[in-house]
Structure formats: C-alpha cells, structure tokens
Amino acid sequence: MDSISRRDALLAGAVGSIAAVSAFQAQAQTLPSPSRGPGHGGTDVGPRDPARDLENPDMLNPPATDSGTLPNLKFSFSDAHVRQESGGWTRQITERELGISKSIAGVNMRLNAGGVRELHWHKEAEWSYMLYGSARITAVDANGNSFVEDVGVGDLWYFPSGIPHSIQGLGPDGCEFLLVFDSGSFDEDSTFLLGDWFKHVPPEVLGKNFGLPASVFGHTPDPKELYIFPLPIPTGTDEIKGASPVPDSFKYRLLAQTPQVMPGGSVRIVDSGTFKASKTIAAALVELEPGAMRELHWHPNTDEWQYYLEGEGRMGVFASSGQARTFDYRAGDVGYVPFAMGHYIENTGTTPLRFLEMFKSSYFADVSLNQWLALTPRELVTGHLRLDADFMAALKRAKSPVVL
Numbered sequence: 001m002d003s004i005s006r007r008d009a010l011l012a013g014a015v016g017s018i019a020a021v022s023a024f025q026a027q028a029q030t031l032p033s034p035s036r037g038p039g040h041g042g043t044d045v046g047p048r049d050p051a052r053d054l055e056n057p058d059m060l061n062p063p064a065t066d067s068g069t070l071p072n073l074k075f076s077f078s079d080a081h082v083r084q085e086s087g088g089w090t091r092q093i094t095e096r097e098l099g100i101s102k103s104i105a106g107v108n109m110r111l112n113a114g115g116v117r118e119l120h121w122h123k124e125a126e127w128s129y130m131l132y133g134s135a136r137i138t139a140v141d142a143n144g145n146s147f148v149e150d151v152g153v154g155d156l157w158y159f160p161s162g163i164p165h166s167i168q169g170l171g172p173d174g175c176e177f178l179l180v181f182d183s184g185s186f187d188e189d190s191t192f193l194l195g196d197w198f199k200h201v202p203p204e205v206l207g208k209n210f211g212l213p214a215s216v217f218g219h220t221p222d223p224k225e226l227y228i229f230p231l232p233i234p235t236g237t238d239e240i241k242g243a244s245p246v247p248d249s250f251k252y253r254l255l256a257q258t259p260q261v262m263p264g265g266s267v268r269i270v271d272s273g274t275f276k277a278s279k280t281i282a283a284a285l286v287e288l289e290p291g292a293m294r295e296l297h298w299h300p301n302t303d304e305w306q307y308y309l310e311g312e313g314r315m316g317v318f319a320s321s322g323q324a325r326t327f328d329y330r331a332g333d334v335g336y337v338p339f340a341m342g343h344y345i346e347n348t349g350t351t352p353l354r355f356l357e358m359f360k361s362s363y364f365a366d367v368s369l370n371q372w373l374a375l376t377p378r379e380l381v382t383g384h385l386r387l388d389a390d391f392m393a394a395l396k397r398a399k400s401p402v403v404l
Helices: 003-030 050-055 194-199 203-210 369-374 378-385 389-394
Strands: 035-037 074-076 083-085 088-093 105-111 115-121 126-133 135-140 146-151 155-159 165-169 175-181 228-230 251-253 260-262 265-270 281-288 293-298 304-310 312-318 324-330 333-337 342-347 353-360
Touching: 074 324, 088 228, 105 115, 105 165, 115 194, 126 281, 146 155, 175 304, 281 293, 281 342, 293 369, 304 324, 312 333, 312 353, 324 333, 342 353, 378 389
Parallel strands: none
Antiparallel strands: 074 333, 083 088, 088 105, 105 175, 115 165, 115 228, 126 155, 126 175, 135 146, 135 165, 155 251, 260 265, 265 281, 281 353, 293 342, 304 333, 304 353, 312 324, 312 342
C-alpha cells in the first residue's frame, strides 16, 4: 500500500471512529442514566443493553424515595421458556422464575384452531382469562355433573382442584389465554394426564375396569404426543344428553360486568360473591388512562399477582422498615406484591394501561390510604404528618381506586 492509500485508509478509519462515537453519544443522550443529577450516581458508558434500560428506567435510575433491597417483583413472559407442541404452545411463570411468588403461578397458552389441551386434572385450582379468540371448555365434577361451554375474549373460567377438564381452540384461529393457579409451586409437568395414566395401568386392569377384553387397550399414544395436540374443530355443541349441569357455572363473563367508572379509568372486581365457583381466586381488571394511578393502598388478606395486558406503567412498593422499590411494567409482564405491602400503579405511557390483579382468596379486599386517613381523627393525622388543613380537606371518605 502506498503512502496515499495508507493515509486514506487512516482517514476513513478515523471518520468511522468519530461517527461511531457520535452515534454512541447520541444514543446515550436518549437513554436513562443511573444519575438523578450532580452528586447522585453517574453516567453508564457500557457495556449495556439499551432495550432493557429503556424498558426499566426506574430500575436504572430509581426515585430518591426508593430504599433497601426488596426481592425482585417482576418477571416477563417474554423471558419464559416456550414449550411448542403440535397443537399450540405454552409457557409458565412459577416461583422458579419469580422466587417471591409463593401463592400463585401463571401460564400463558396458545391453542391453534382445533388444538386441544389434553384431558387432565391437577392439585391446584385453575382460573383463566381469555386474551384472544375462542375456546370450548369441558369439565365433570365429583357428583357427575357435566359442563360444556364456549368462551371468548374477556371471559373467565375456574376449575376447582381435582376436577378433570379440557380446553380446545375453536375457529377461525384458535385462542390464547392466561391461566392462574393457586400455588406458586405449580408446574405444568406435574398435571395428571389422561393418556399418561392409561400408559401406566396394565391392560388387564383397564379391561376389568371398563368391562372389556385387555386386548382392546395398549394403543394409547405416548403422553408427549398428547399434551397439546390437534383434533377436528367441533361442529356441534358437544352437550352430553341427559347429563345434569354443574350447580355453579365454571364460566364468568367479566367484560359483561358493569365497571366502577372514575375520571381516570375503571375497575371490575370478581370473586366468589359474583363468580360463585371461584373459591380460591379473586381478581380485579383495572384500566388506567394516561397519567392516572391505582391509588395508594394495600391488601389485608393475601399477596397480589399481576398480569399486564397492554400499555406501560410503574409500580412503587413500600415494604416497611424503610424499604421501598419501584418497577416498570408493560404488556406480557407479571408483577407481584407480597402480603400487606403498600403500593401504587401509575400509567406512564400515552395509551391506556390495562392489567389484572389476582389474589389467592375467596374475596377481594383492599385498604385505601386516602380513606383510612379520612376516617381517622384529624388530630392524629396532623400530629403524624404535619400537614395543613388543605390536606385534611382533600381526604375522601369514599374509596376511589383510580385517581388522576
């Protein structure tokens, strides 16, 4: 290479380096930094994951009010392992993925048109929210009562522990749904599968049980083939003629419920008082407009497990003993609030924030900070907080779950 070519190469390299530095500096200006200003934190020159940092600004640069080392209260289904089957897919978040989640586990499942979640049962009760499409669900209770229903977007179902059931995606494009189980230690691999049981009972025993020759049996497919597998889409109602229906329906149409509407959004609450079959899971569907907030509150009966349906938000959690931490959430994320910890959830995006609050309980209960102070003698409140009459006048005796 002659001197001119070498010079041109060096110049090109220098220009490229300058451009790379400029690009990094421009990106750095748009990314959150671990600093609240002079004397607090500093810059982050990398290595770093810009996409993660943008999703979690309150982790990288927490509010000055955050303190202590609370456990992680967030896990995304995007980070969960996907099990792919011939009729769809599934993924789960249990206490293995989110260690603090001892009371509830969640599963996100997709069934293609005709795809069947094999006939099965489990030790845990199952609560579900339909996210997309439609499905047919079936069950039989301990008294021989039958249940067959179709569910669509916004519908719920609940199967008590030990009750055998199935789910099948309908046309034209199957379905996707959230499953919630009343134990954080739940695992999809621990369910009791029909085909798996048949494979582990001697044919002569099956024959004696069903009054048939043993030779009839022994042809059940491997359980791995049946977990989620395709079958023809049902054309009829699948109702069992002569069967008695379950006394309390396992289906509930949550979106048909009239919501509590407030200036900043709405709330729908469902527990055993409205959905009689649901004895171990209570829930609330919350919708917040941009800038609105789920008020400062806590739950006096159990932990809270959350699923974010759409939008962007942040949650601040107060854990007592001077500990507090802030987390950012978006669609597909799971949040968790341990029993009795104070918290709020704020819409930080430009579109509505929708999420589910779920509780291992037969009833929904929360305590509003605003209402508590409004119903406490004035001298006690002012003596604790040193706030003036304007604050006392602003307190509301009526609970307002959503505030602007």
